[in-house]
Amino acid sequence: MNILITGISKGLGLETSELLLKNGCTVYGISRTKTEELNELMLKYPNELKWLQYDLGDIERIRQIIFKDWIGLNTPIHGLVNNAAIAYDDIITNLNLDLLEKMYRVNVFAPMMLTKFVIRQMLIHKESCSIVHLSSISVHTGYKGLSMYASTKGALEAFSKNTAREWGEIGVRSNCLVAGFMETEMSSALSDNQKNRIYQRTSLKKPVDLNSVAETILFLVSNKAKSITGQNIHVDNGTI
Amino acid sequence: METKLLEIINTVLENRTNEKLTSLRPDMNLRYDIGFDSLDLAELTVRIEAEYDIDIFEEGIVNTIGEIFEKLNRK
Incomplete structure (x- = not known):
């Protein structure tokens, strides 16, 4: 399986x-930077991991650079994992339009354009395809300072459900993975006190395990999930 | 160009097990004469784009075979 994944x-x-x-997939991975850890992974899988340095804020060139020049129209894509996102956190009265627009380009418009071109590619190859958008528990449970960020993820959830309905008959599945708070750079701006308060709101009272989220993404792109589409799958330590 | 376009249209028609076309006329309507629905038209667009590098729907809806020829000739 060829999987396109961002971030x-x-x-x-x-x-x-x-x-x-x-698990034997060929990964077409995109990121703005190459970290040491990514470099190690590329050395471990020199043929199976294909990497492109690209800033998804540059939406206008997605078709040319990602699909035509890099992946190539002759390569079928069986999975798209929209993972890349930026977090612009602040209270609403401080809302800055430029920062909001930048976040929407990366978190919403780029995933929508990637979806467009993945489906177009799929129409040529006629092989089924699974799309997974990374969403956030902040869409479903309010957090102070996350309203702008949460709104981008809410947009993706709506887009995903309608993608599922519109393209299901030709074999496209689309789901959102609603992740709870993990210990990643995305949440590194939060203080320990803020993080602890967030974790206390979950049933399991701790950060969400990264591997558990990754395993669920693998499941959703795989054939094991072939009857699952248009859903929001929560992996959030039981934030109820 | 006409033979290639006919071939592309017949490939898309295979989705519906519709009868293949033997020729194209400029006045043929893609929906009403050929029987394409919106998803077929999407596939048609992508196949034409793969062949000619033109997105025929980029500037709005295309209704007839003649309009496709016009777009391809403009290149």
């Missing part, structure tokens, strides 16, 4: 890429 230089993207590779 693979660290955190969940890196963990998921490694898991996909271990």
Whole structure:
């Protein structure tokens, strides 16, 4: 299976890429930077891991650079994992439009365009395809300072459900993985006190395990999940 | 170009096990004469783009075979 995944230089993207590779997938991974950990993974899987340095804020060139020049229209894509995202956190009265627009480009518009071109590629190859968008528990449970970020993920959830409905008949599945708070760079701006308060709101009272999220993504892109589409799958330590 | 376009349209028609076309006329309507629905038209667009590098739907809806020829000739 050929899987396109974004944001693979660290955190969940890196963990998921490694898991996909271990399970025999060919990974087309995109990130802005190449970290030491990513470099190690590339050395371990020189043929199976294909890497492109690309800033997803550059939406206009996605088709040309990612699909035409890099993957190539002759390569079928069986899975898309929209993982890359930026977090612009602040209270609403401080909302800065430029920062909000930048976040929407990366978190919403780029995943929508990637979905567009993955489906178009799929129409040529006629092989089934599974799309997984990374969403966040902040869509479903309010947190102070996360309203702007949460709104980008809410947009993805709506987009995913409608993608599932519109393209299901030709074999496209689309689901969102609703992740709870993990110990990644994304949440590193939070103080220990803030993090502990967030973890106390979960049933399991601790950060969500990265590997558990990655395993669920692997499941959703695989054929084992072939009857699952249009869903939001919560991996959030029971935030209820 | 006409033979290639006919071939592409017949490939898309295979989805519906519709009868293949033997020729194309400019006045043929993609939906009403050929029987394409919106998903077939999406596939048609992508196949034409793969062959000619033109997105025929980029500037709005295309209704007839003649309009496709026009777009391809403009390149």
